[in-house]
Amino acid sequence: MKPILPGSTIGILGSGQLGRMLALEARRMGYKVQTFSPEKNSPTGQIADLEYIADYNNAEAAKEFAHAVDVVTLEFENIAFDVATAIETVKPIRPRPSVLHTAQHRLREKTFLSTNLFPVTPYRRITTEADLEKALSELQTPCVLKTAGFGYDGKGQAKVNSLDEALVAWRKLESDEAILEVFVNFDREISVVAARGVDGQFTPFTPVENSHRHHILDVTIAPARISESLAVKAIEITHNVMNALDCVGVLCVEFFVTHDGNLIINELAPRPHNSGHWTIDGCVTNQFEQQLRAVCGLPLGSAEMTSPCCAMVNLLGDLWQHSEPDWVQILSDPAAKLHLYGKHEARIGRKMGHITITAETMEALAVSITRIKNILGIGS
Ligand SMILES: Nc1ncnc2c1ncn2[C@@H]1O[C@H](COP(=O)(O)OP(=O)(O)O)[C@@H](O)[C@H]1O
Ligand SMILES: [Mg+2]
Known part of the structure; x- marks a missing residue:
């Protein structure tokens, strides 16, 4: 297969923040971007060359969109299987429709995992x-x-x-x-985000630790505070999952770590994941560039961390209910990086942006997280 080179056009299904961050990477590398979704002036559309507005279930429109681009990828996995297969008759779609079909439905996903002997509750x-x-x-x-x-x-x-x-x-x-x-009475939740190329090349990011507030990701810490052997095991499972799905692109496996040190898979996401946003400021190659490289058939980049520790704090719409967060105070930490997604309305629970912080030690990282959370008024 010939690689899809800079200058070509990437088609993105979906138009939220994941597509926006992918589009930013694609543009940096000289690609053009078109986005397919029912929304106008969307987070992805603001960065794209063209925002193609249509319903996700409109297979004819999706085919027309596919004709205008060189490869189709996604930031939203709930694309109907028949729409994904219609696209596939026109242009490569990565990951392939069968991956979406499995990962968009919790029962199909759990059945796939358990029949392939992956650990699930x-x-x-x-x-x-x-x-x-x-x-x-x-x-x-x-x-x-x-x-x-x-x-x-x-x-x-x-x-x-x-x-x-x-x-x-x-x-x-x-x-x-x-x-x-x-219900898994877990010790902690971790995730592995990894990329897999057209030729099967596999590049994982370090496993990270996730904490949730009201069931929504709150903070990610890299690397996860787990043993080396558990980290190796989590990466191995992720590699086997991607191979079993024949998934090209980026995939996240969310795990529970039990009190006796075992791993149970919670769920899969066949796309960049919120728990991988820290890679933008914390790794040589971030998850969005990795997705771009994978779906274009390019060699994957290095997933090495550029500082020993990194954290991401999510910014939900709740923080805007009284006034805008105090960006000046937050950015007075020179290691803090702000990412906002261009969403027009700050609804409760809506992901509006995130902040990343890097540090030399886990102790210093914890101090920075507490400081940011205090400024945001969300405690720790
Ligand atoms: N079986 C379970 N046992 C314990 N906690 C769970 C279980 N299922 C979900 N949770 C908690 O809820 C969170 C969100 O559930 P998840 O299945 O990942 O759905 P979503 O698609 O909303 O991310 C999980 O990260 C975890 O904290
Ligand atoms: Mg989840």
Whole structure:
């Protein structure tokens, strides 16, 4: 396969912050960018050469979009399978439609993982109240009930301790298909973001540690404070997952680390991930450039860290409810870097931007995180 060289046009499905950061890298490297989504003046569209406005389910429009670009990639994995396959008849789409099909649906994803013997928490498919009753009698509580499709940032999921709670949660989901899974009493959550090229070249970033607030990623710390052997194991699992999916591009595996030091896969994202944003300021090559290189058939870059420790703090719309955060005070730390996504409306829980900080030691990093969180008024 001939590489897709600078000067060519990258087509991005989706138009949020992940596409924006990809588009920034693509432009830096001399590529043109077009974005496909129903939104106008979107975070990605503000950076792209052309914003193609159409519904995600419009296969004809998606094909027309594909004709205008050299390769199609995505920042949003909930593209319908038939739309992705329609695109594939026109131009390469990376990752391939089958990867999206698996990763966009929690049940298909868990089934793929468990049939390939990857570690996952016990789960059951739920389509009726009777299923729920049976599943609860078989699984250990507490459990988490999640919609099978279209969940993100903790939306469409509830922790349940009993059948009564589960029934309430099920009715509230208003979905015809869900997954009930055993709640993992984890020691910590980590993730591995990695890139895989057209030729199978695999380049992982160091495993990172994630903490959530209200089910939304709050802080990522790199590297994760885990043993070397666990880090190696997490990377090996990620490599095997990408190979099993034949995934070209960037993929994130979210893991739970149990108290006895085992890894359980929580979920997959076949695209750059929020827990990889720190790589923009903390690595030789960031996750977005890696995605670009992978989907263009170029050699992958070095994923080495450029400082010993790095952290990312998410900026949610909540912070704008009274006034704009105090950027001057935040930036008075010379190691702090601000990223804002160009979103027009700061809604509660909406990802508006992030801040990265680098440090020589974990202790110094912790001090910087606390300082930033205090300025933002979100405690620690
Ligand atoms: N089975 C589980 N056991 C323990 N915590 C869970 C479980 N499922 C989800 N969570 C918590 O909720 C967060 C969000 O759930 P996740 O399945 O990753 O959905 P999303 O697509 O919203 O990221 C996880 O990062 C974790 O903190
Ligand atoms: Mg998640």
